[in-house]
Amino acid sequence: MKKKMLLLNTTVLLGLGGVLSTPTYASTIQDMESQKSQIQNQRQDVQSNIKAASDELTRLQAEQDQMKAQLERLTIAEEENNKKAQKTEADIKETSKQVEQLEKEIKLLQEKLEKRNDILKDRARSLQESGGNVEYLQVLLGSSSFGDFVDRALAVSTIVDADRGILKETKNMQDELKTKQADVKSKLASLEDMKAELDEMTVQLAAQKKQKDALAKELKDKEAKNEELKASLQAKDSSLANEQSTLEQNIKDQKAAEEAARKAAEQAAKQAAKKAAEQAQKAAAAPAEKADSSSAKAEAPKASSNDVAPTSAPAPKASNVVTVGNRWIGNSAYVFGGGRSQSDISHGLFDCSSFVHWAYSQVGVNLGPLGSVSTETLKHAGTQVSSSQMQPGDLVFFDTYKKDGHVGIYVGGGKFIGAQSSTGVAIANMSSGYWKQKFNGRVVRI
Structure with a gap:
């Protein structure tokens, strides 16, 4: 009798073991977990690339904003320099007119001085022919230039009043000529400086225009690359989202199937055990043995993280005129x-x-x-x-x-x-x- 009961119990346990093991589902879950792990690793790589691309987009946007600001500054500078150039051109034209007028006045003064010179020569010649003062003639004839001649003549006390008046007037005209000549030289020097400034500004404008055009082209190229990068990132993000959604649904479905199979197996096991116990009781008239089942609980490892607060360097502060x-x-x-x-x-x-x-x-x-x-x-x-x-x-x-x-x-x-x-x-x-x-x-x- 005891042998028969042992054999029956063994048969029941083997049957329960076969129902609860469900090797087909275990193999499917293992494959799914492996696939999930691979996709998670792949997603981490993609997310890392997305972050790097996002950082690059941020950097490009900042550079783009900086270029736009520089273009605005160059536009303002170009407008201001054009105004300066126009004003300088107007000043040059006005100064040129003044110089032309001074040159005309100088020419008239020179003609008057030549006439005065002829008059003085005639008076000196007449004085010599009429037996004039020898000292007076020696002083005049010893002059080294016309200006010296006028200065000597004014210094001689024996000059007649008429001659003295002519000489004084001539001296005043000569001084006026020197003053106007100095004015002309000053105006011409100023005109040359303004012309040099205008030439320099022309070079500056050309350089700034070239720089602005180069910046505009660079900005356009970077904008195109920025759009391409943005489109590529969006495509990758969409593909990753679809793959993640599909995986999550598959895992959800598989877990639901696993849970349904587990419950069905438990129900079948209970029914089989109940039926076996009834048969055992009938056969041996002995109390049925109850089987205890235990389940192991997997303790999920606790993730630990060390959060370190980022530190930022103090804002640079200009300490001297050099920096x-x-x-x-x-x-x-x-x-x-x-x-x-x-x-x-x-x-x-x-x-x-x-x-x-x-x-x-x-x-x-x-x-x-x-x-x-x-x-x-x-x-x-x-x-x-x-x-x-x-x-x-x-x-x-x-x-x-x-x-x-x-x-x-x-x-x-x-x-x-x-x-x-x-x-x-x-x-x-x-x-x-x-x-x-x-x-x-x-x-x-x-």
Whole structure:
């Protein structure tokens, strides 16, 4: 009897084991988990690439905004320089008219002086023929020039009153001629300076126009690349989302099927056990043995993370005049006569002297009224020192369209920072090339 009961129990347990094991479902879940792990790894890689692409998009957008701002500055600078050029042209025309008028007046004075000269010669000749004063003739004949002749004649006390009147009038005309000639030379010098300034501005405008065109093309190219990158990222994101959605649905369906199979197996096992127990009771008339089942609980590992608060470096602060202007490098434009209003400064529109004035004002040094600052006022603003003793912070001067036509701030290492016509505020090398040729040795220490 005992042998029969043992055999029956063994048969029941083997049947229960076969129902609960469900090898087909276990194999499917294992495959799904493996596939899920692979897709998760793939998604991590894609998300990493998406983040990198997003960072690149952000950087490109910032660069794009910076380029647009620079284009706006260059447009303003171009308009201002055009106004300056038109005004200079008008000044040149007006000055040319004045010079022409002075030349006409000089020519008339020269003709009058020649006539006066002939009259004086005739009077001297008549005096000699009539036996005039010998001392008077010796003084006049010893003159080295017509001007000397007039001066000697006025000094001789024996000249008759009529001659003295003619000579005095001639002397006044001669002085007037010298004054007008000096005026002409001054006007011509001023005209040449204005012409040089106009030529320099023409070069500056051409350089700025070329720079603006290059920036516009670069901006257009980067915008196209930005759109391509954006479209590519959107396609990848859409594909990843579809794949993730499909995977999640498959996992959900599989888990539902697994749960249904598990419940069915449990129900079948219960029914089989109940039936086996009944048969055992009937066969052996003994109490049925109950089988206890236990389930192992998997404890999910706890994820740990070390959150470190990001630290940010303190905002840079300009500590001296050498570095205070670095903020304008790549963010400014050269405007002849610019930088003398708050609007110009806000838009980064400087010329060389206004930039130097602004830089020193940032460290508490006043270089005089902003509206009248120029290279001429700056070269007298401090103490002249030898170029061999030059140190950072000193003002350095260059002969460009005129003597001391450009000024900058020495930063050391043979370089200076200043508002250059083709680049705006920039650091340039004065130990070689163009600026070495233009440096005139003038150094001013503030």
